[in-house]
Amino acid sequence: MPEVRVVNLTKKFGDIVALDNVNLVVNDKEYFALLGPSGCGKTTLLRLIAGLIEPDEGEIYIGGKRVDDVPPEDREIGFVFQTFALFPHLTVWDNVNYGPRVKNFDPKESGTIVGEVLEMVKLHERLDAYPNELSGGMMQRIAVARALAAGAKILLLDEPLGQLDAKVRNEIRYEMRKMAKDLNLTAIHVTHDQAEAMSISDRIAVMKKGKIVQVGTPQELYMNPTSLFVANFIGESNFLEGSVADATNGKLVIELRGGVKVHAFGKGVEKGDRAIVVVRPEVFVVEREGNQGGNVLRGVVGKITFEGTFVRYVIKLESEDSVVVIKPSLTEKWFDVGASITLSFEPEKAHVFPYPEAGLTEEISV
Amino acid sequence: MYLAAVIVFLALILLPPIIGIFTKWNTIQQVFDQPPLMDRALTAVANSFVIALLVSALDVLAGVPMAWLITRGKSKWLNVLDTTADIPFIVPTAALGYSLLLFWNGPEGLSALFGGSLISTGWLLIVLLHFAFSYPIVVRVLVGALLDYKMEYEQASRTLGAPPFIAVRTVTFPILKPALIAAFILSFARSLSETGATFIVAGAFENGPVFLQDMKNEFSSGVVSQVTYEGATVFASLLLIAISLSIFALIRILGPKLRLPFDRVWPSIERKLSYSKAATSRNSVTLIVFVAIVLVPSLFVALPAFQALFTGTFSAAVSGSGVWGDYWQSLLLSYLLGAIVTLIGFIVGLPMAILIARKKFGKTPSTVLDILVNVPLIVPSIALGVSLKFFWQSFAFIPEFLLLVFAHLAITYPYFVRSMSAAFERISLDMEEAARTLGAKPFGVFRTIMLPLAKYSILSGAIMVFTRSISETGATLAVLAADSPLKTAPVVIVDWVKGVVPATSLEIGLGCGLLVLFSFLILLLLRLVSRGKGRY
Numbered sequence: 001m002p003e004v005r006v007v008n009l010t011k012k013f014g015d016i017v018a019l020d021n022v023n024l025v026v027n028d029k030e031y032f033a034l035l036g037p038s039g040c041g042k043t044t045l046l047r048l049i050a051g052l053i054e055p056d057e058g059e060i061y062i063g064g065k066r067v068d069d070v071p072p073e074d075r076e077i078g079f080v081f082q083t084f085a086l087f088p089h090l091t092v093w094d095n096v097n098y099g100p101r102v103k104n105f106d107p108k109e110s111g112t113i114v115g116e117v118l119e120m121v122k123l124h125e126r127l128d129a130y131p132n133e134l135s136g137g138m139m140q141r142i143a144v145a146r147a148l149a150a151g152a153k154i155l156l157l158d159e160p161l162g163q164l165d166a167k168v169r170n171e172i173r174y175e176m177r178k179m180a181k182d183l184n185l186t187a188i189h190v191t192h193d194q195a196e197a198m199s200i201s202d203r204i205a206v207m208k209k210g211k212i213v214q215v216g217t218p219q220e221l222y223m224n225p226t227s228l229f230v231a232n233f234i235g236e237s238n239f240l241e242g243s244v245a246d247a248t249n250g251k252l253v254i255e256l257r258g259g260v261k262v263h264a265f266g267k268g269v270e271k272g273d274r275a276i277v278v279v280r281p282e283v284f285v286v287e288r289e290g291n292q293g294g295n296v297l298r299g300v301v302g303k304i305t306f307e308g309t310f311v312r313y314v315i316k317l318e319s320e321d322s323v324v325v326i327k328p329s330l331t332e333k334w335f336d337v338g339a340s341i342t343l344s345f346e347p348e349k350a351h352v353f354p355y356p357e358a359g360l361t362e363e364i365s366v
Numbered sequence: 367m368y369l370a371a372v373i374v375f376l377a378l379i380l381l382p383p384i385i386g387i388f389t390k391w392n393t394i395q396q397v398f399d400q401p402p403l404m405d406r407a408l409t410a411v412a413n414s415f416v417i418a419l420l421v422s423a424l425d426v427l428a429g430v431p432m433a434w435l436i437t438r439g440k441s442k443w444l445n446v447l448d449t450t451a452d453i454p455f456i457v458p459t460a461a462l463g464y465s466l467l468l469f470w471n472g473p474e475g476l477s478a479l480f481g482g483s484l485i486s487t488g489w490l491l492i493v494l495l496h497f498a499f500s501y502p503i504v505v506r507v508l509v510g511a512l513l514d515y516k517m518e519y520e521q522a523s524r525t526l527g528a529p530p531f532i533a534v535r536t537v538t539f540p541i542l543k544p545a546l547i548a549a550f551i552l553s554f555a556r557s558l559s560e561t562g563a564t565f566i567v568a569g570a571f572e573n574g575p576v577f578l579q580d581m582k583n584e585f586s587s588g589v590v591s592q593v594t595y596e597g598a599t600v601f602a603s604l605l606l607i608a609i610s611l612s613i614f615a616l617i618r619i620l621g622p623k624l625r626l627p628f629d630r631v632w633p634s635i636e637r638k639l640s641y642s643k644a645a646t647s648r649n650s651v652t653l654i655v656f657v658a659i660v661l662v663p664s665l666f667v668a669l670p671a672f673q674a675l676f677t678g679t680f681s682a683a684v685s686g687s688g689v690w691g692d693y694w695q696s697l698l699l700s701y702l703l704g705a706i707v708t709l710i711g712f713i714v715g716l717p718m719a720i721l722i723a724r725k726k727f728g729k730t731p732s733t734v735l736d737i738l739v740n741v742p743l744i745v746p747s748i749a750l751g752v753s754l755k756f757f758w759q760s761f762a763f764i765p766e767f768l769l770l771v772f773a774h775l776a777i778t779y780p781y782f783v784r785s786m787s788a789a790f791e792r793i794s795l796d797m798e799e800a801a802r803t804l805g806a807k808p809f810g811v812f813r814t815i816m817l818p819l820a821k822y823s824i825l826s827g828a829i830m831v832f833t834r835s836i837s838e839t840g841a842t843l844a845v846l847a848a849d850s851p852l853k854t855a856p857v858v859i860v861d862w863v864k865g866v867v868p869a870t871s872l873e874i875g876l877g878c879g880l881l882v883l884f885s886f887l888i889l890l891l892l893r894l895v896s897r898g899k900g901r902y
Contacts, residue, residue, distance in 0.1 A: 052521050071641075072524040073533075079525035085518040089540045102528035102536065104633050150526040 002063045002076070002153040002186045003028045004049060009058035011044055018044040020210035021058070026188055026203075031177050033197035034190045036207035037233070037366030042190045043158055045207075049188065050079050050156050062154065073102075075154075078147025082159040084139045086131035092118070092142055093127040099150025110149075117149045120179065137168045144176070148183070155180060155187040161196065173200050194234050198222070206230050208366075228353050231278045232364040238323040239360060240277040247271050252352055258319025262295045262345075266352025274355035281312075281326040283350070284343045286335065295350075297323070297343045301335050315343060368726050371717035372735070378714070379776045380738060383750045386757025387600055387607075394604075396597030407598055410577035411605045414746070415613075417489065417573060418557035421496040425504045425553045426546060428497075431652040433508035439649075448509070451656065454664040455502035456889050458837040460856035461878035463563025464863050465667035466495050468875075471567075475666060487569025495567050496560060498660045500553035507552060511545030531640040532631050540625075547621045551614065551744070558610055559747040559777075562839025562856045566863045574606045575748040575840050586848035600756075603749035614744045671879025674872040683876055689869050693858055693877055697884065700855040703767075704835040707774040708828050714775075715782035715827075720816075722783065723790035736787070743780040750776060751844025766845070766852050773841040778831040785830065789823030790816060829892055836885055855881050 004026040011019040019041045026032045034042040047053045049060060051072035060067050067075055086095050094101075096118060100110030118124040121141035131139060140160060147155060160176065161169045177200040180187040191197050197204050198218040205215045206229075214221060214230045225231035228239070242256040247270055254277055255261050262277060269275045302322065303314040311334060313325045325343065327334075335341055356363035397404050436448050454462060469475040470485040485491050519541060523533035539546070561575035568576045578599055585595035638644065674680055683690045718739065725732040742750060751773050758769050793816060801811040817824075839856040846852060853861070859877055862869035869877070 050521075050525055052524070071529065072521070073527045073529050075525075077525055079522065081518050081522060083516070083518060085516070085522040087519060087522070087537055087541070089543075098523070098528075098536075099526040102523070102526065102532050102631050102633075104631055146522075146526065156525075 003061075004154060004186065004188065005061040005064075006045070006049065007059040007061070009045070009048060009060065010056050011041075011048060011053065012056050017210050019048070019055075022210075022212055024205060024212060024215070026186060029181075029184050029186055031180055031187045031200060031202045032189065033201035033204045034188060034207060035194060035197040035204050035233075036192065038192055039209075040207040041210040042192075042207050046079075046156050046158055046188060046190050050077050051075050052079070076152060077154045077156050078144075078150055078152025079156045080140075080143045080147055080158065080160045082162050084131075084143040084163070086134075086139055086142055086146070088131055090130075091127065092123065092129050092131075092134070095131070095142060096146045096149045098146060103150070113149050117145045120148075121145045136164045137172060140164060140172060141175075144179070148179075153185060155185050155189075157187060157189040159190055159192070161191070161193075169196070176200065198234070206233060208233075225278070225351065228276060228278065228356060228360070228363050231351065231353075233366065236281055236324065236326075238279045238281060239364075240279065240321060240323070241355065241360070242275055242277060244269050244271050244273045244275050254352065256297075256319060257321060258317070260297060260319065262297075262350075263347040264295075264350040264352045265347060269352060269354050276353050276355055276360060278351040278353065279323070279345050280349070281324045283345045284323070284325045285345065286313075286325060286327065287342050287344070288335070288339070289342060295344050295347060299323075299341060299343065301337050301339045301341060304334070304337055315341065317343075367717050368721045371714065371721060374714045375718055375735075375739070375779070378772065379742065379779050382757040382772070383742075383745065383753040383776060386753035386755070387603055387749075389760070390596050390600045390756050393593050393597035394601050396594050397601040400594070403594070403598055404601070406572070407577060407602045407605070410572040411574045411602055411609070413489065413572065414558055414574035414606065415609060417492055417496060418554045421493055421500060421557045422550045422553040424493075424497055425500045426550050428652070428655050429501060429504035429508050429549060430546075431648055432501075432505050432656060433512055435649055435652055436505070436509050437512040450661060451505050452502050454498050454660055455506075456833060456885055457499075457664055457882050458833075458856055458859075458885055459499055459560055459563040460566065460837070460839055460859040461667060461881050462499055462664055463495055463566035464859060464874060464878050465665065466491065466498065466563075466663045467567050467863070468670065468871075469663040469666040470494060472871075474669060474871075487567055488571040489573075491567040491569075492564055492571065492573065494659065494663070495563055496557040498664055499560065499563070500556050501656075501660045503552050503556060504549040507545055507549040508542075511542050515542060528631075529633070529637045529640040531636045531644075532633075535636070536631070543621070543624070547617060547624075551617060554613075555610070555744045558606065558744075559840060561748045561841075561843060562837075562860050565839070565860055574602055574746060577602055578748050578752060579840075579843055582843070582848065596756075599752050603746075603752045606746045606749045607753075610744050610746065611741070667875055667878040667882070670872055670875025674876035674879070677872060679870070679872045679876055683873075683880070689862070689867060689873060692853065692867075693855075696853050696855045696858040697881065699852060700836050701884070701888070703770055703774060703854060704832045706771055707778060707835045708831045710771065711775055711778055711782045711831050712824070712828065715779060715786060719783045719786035720790055720812075723787040739783045740780050742776050746840070747777050747838060748840030748844050751841030754841070755845050766847070766850055769845045770842060770852060770854075773845045774835045774838060777838060777841055778834050781830040781834060782827045785823045785827030786820060789820035793819050825892065825895075829889060832892075833885065833889070 006022060006024050009019055009022045010017070022045060034045060036042050044053070048055050051067065051070060055068065062075060087098065090098065093114060097110055097114045100113055115124065118127070121144060123138060123141055123145065126134065126138065131142070134142065157176070161173055164172065173196055189201065201218060203215060203217055204221055205212045206221065207213065208229055214226050221230060221234045225234060231237045240256050242254040244252055245255045245261060246253040250265050250267060252264050252266055252269065253261055254264060254275055256277070264277055297317050299315040299317040301313055302316040305312040306329065309329060310326045311329045313327070313335065315323050315325055317323060323343070397407060432451065436444055436451070457465070467487070470491055471487060476484045485494070515538065519537050520533050523537040524530070528536065558574070561579060564573065565576050565579050572580060581590065581595050581598045584590045585592060682688055686694055718735070721727065722732050722736050722739070754769070754773050754776065758764055758772065797815055797819070798811050801815045806814060837856060839860060842854050842857055859874070859881065861867045862874045862877060
């Protein structure tokens with residue numbers, strides 16, 4: 001069945017290495033996202049799987065069969081382009097019927113298929129319209145319908161929602177997932193929008209500079225990022241610099257800038273190493289005074305931003321570092337600008353990483 | 367200013383040729399009174415259209431794989447090929463005609479291998495000639511269209527299950543249809559217009575322009591009377607103009623409705639055409655056709671020109687003795703004329719281009735103007751020249767040189783306006799509005815934003831106008847009196863080849879060679895000046 005596997009895949013454009021020795025398995029019937037900042041190689045990987053470009057090194061398997069030498073028309077894939085690439089000279093019907101037509105299906109059979117698919121995307125009333133008469137959302141659905149009518153077992157989606165406005169985008173993304181699940185398709189969805197990837201994917205591969213840095217479910221990536229880059233790119237994080245004062249069996253004591261000692265868990269660091277403690281903004285417990293025990297940071301509220309569901313505080317710590325804290329706006333009490341407060345967090349909810357050689361800014365830059 | 371531009375266009379470019387021909391309307395009776403003459407005229411005009419049709423079809427057929435190779439091929443030599451494909455374009459057609467004559471027909475060319483002339487003068491040689499000089503135009507248009515074409519359409523088609531051949535047939539070509547039609551029309555119009563080179567290779571064969579030129583020669587040598595000459599000229603010119611206008615109107619109307627006749631696909635056959643050796647052999651045939659039928663024949667004149675360097679001909683040419691005095695004079699005249707026409711064309715064309723691009727008079731008038739501006743492009747230039755001559759004859763005080771300027775201006779006007787209005791259309795209105803909000807006055811916006819952004823297109827328009835003016839023979843011949851001292855370079859070449867002025871083959875070869883060389887140098891200069899500028 002249509003599982004997709006790439007092995008040691010490398011692609012260069014001139015001197016630029018777009019994809020650097022990538023290995024990845026996308027399971028059958030999985031809704032999978034390739035997530036990363038622009039220029040990370042995610043679209044290149046998708047186009048390699050589709051056969052639109054050829055790899056310099058490595059192998060690509062679809063359903064267990066090696067397809068490096070198989071032209072795109074024989075890979076049983078459906079590709080949805082960011083610009084949709086609807087044929088401007090063909091009507092909606094002819095666009096969707098294009099796959100069956102070039103595969104020389106029996107006209108009756110293809111008529112049934114096209115009708116069904118158009119019904120599914122709820123566009124069976126605009127059959128004679130040309131693409132330039134359709135809205136962005138309609139064009140997007142026609143693009144998907146066209147891929148489905150061609151008999152795709154694997155949907156390759158290149159920023160399929162990138163051209164739509166925010167409201168439509170949020171509606172359509174769930175439709176996409178539902179459709180893929182209903183039809184038992186394998187889908188690979190390229191996006192730079194982490195919220196989009198998180199909300200619809202079974203699993204996500206986060207990419208950076210031609211490499212895959214972490215693969216996992218949305219929860220895994222959020223709860224247990226394996227790198228500073230993922231911790232920053234998925235969701236939001238505070239980075240507190242310090243050095244390891246004690247390390248026993250993964251139990252760490254980190255001395256932060258300003259001398260405060262905090263407890264946390266982590267691997268890959270030893271006593272004396274420079275390290276970074278990563279804490280999500282919603283993990284902090286905020287009190288006016290009197291946060292007792294360990295992992296307490298003191299500071300002053302520097303800025304408040306009301307964001308609807310949440311209130312965002314920027315807290316100036318005694319060490320001069322700034323941290324961001326997010327609290328529900330209706331269920332928690334608010335703090336004023338200038339208020340002295342204490343922050344605390346549970347050791348299990350923080351992550352510790354060695355201080356990156358290239359520096360923190362470089363490591364988390366997109 | 368815009369109104370002035372429209373008036374200049376109507377008074378100087380569009381109306382004189384239309385009115386001119388009707389001033390001699392009554393002479394047409396002469397033709398009806400002489401059935402043999404009428405037959406001859408009708409045959410000639412019919413020949414023109416048959417040849418134009420054949421040539422444009424062949425050109426598009428040969429140009430498509432060439433443009434494909436240039437834009438899609440992977441070899442690093444493609445740049446060279448791209449540049450080489452332009453060569454026949456910069457060779458003035460009179461020189462090109464002589465070059466082809468030598469290659470296919472002359473004793474030094476291919477005929478040397480076969481003993482006797484391989485291809486005698488006549489329609490086949492005309493077809494070969496027109497094919498060669500239209501080829502670069504067709505390739506240029508198609509390369510441009512292919513570069514602008516969004517590859518995603520074709521890739522989408524591939525992912526939907528179409529092998530390359532089917533993808534191109536069902537998606538790429540239908541989307542590029544306007545460009546294919548444009549290429550066909552340009553080639554068709556060029557073939558109808560070309561006179562000088564056609565006259566050189568025609569032999570006893572007559573197409574429209576050759577017939578008009580023959581009539582003029584017969585009149586000046588006293589074979590036919592003035593009214594017969596004028597009648598025949600008006601008759602043939604009117605037919606040429608009327609038929610070409612209706613054909614272009616027809617293409618304009620039917621073009622968008624034109625579809626490839628087959629909706630269905632033949633997967634197994636078309637798959638073979640996509641892969642296997644089909645692609646390789648297609649490229650080979652394309653290259654062979656280009657080199658053997660376009661490139662080598664076009665440049666063959668270099669051979670006698672080169673030989674001439676080592677004989678007395680060259681020193682005679684340098685010293686300007688014998689026929690060479692006239693030659694140098696004609697060369698100077700040609701370039702001077704070209705420069706003046708380019709300059710005036712720019713001045714009168716610029717406001718018209720803005721008017722069309724920015725729809726200054728509203729949508730419909732702008733569209734109408736856009737169509738009208740293109741009319742001179744599709745009217746055979748010799749017919750245009752004939753008509754202009756009739757029109758300006760009534761103003762005897764106008765010097766002949768000015769007539770030449772008017773004729774060349776009328777022919778080249780569309781090139782300038784088209785390239786400039788296309789460039790202005792590409793400049794987003796936002797750009798202008800941004801400049802206005804930053805405090806620029808309308809003229810300031812034009813000078814600091816529009817002009818710099820359109821510079822490249824203006825320059826390429828200028829190059830087209832200039833080369834076209836240097837090449838133009840038909841209208842030049844039509845406008846000039848038979849004994850006029852104002853002979854341009856291509857007219858001199860035609861005179862030499864046709865033996866009107868006795869010249870040796872070495873002299874003709876060198877004359878053509880020098881003409882090519884100078885045109886090439888000027889183009890090179892213009893390219894160097896414009897290099898790396900204006901591409902945004």
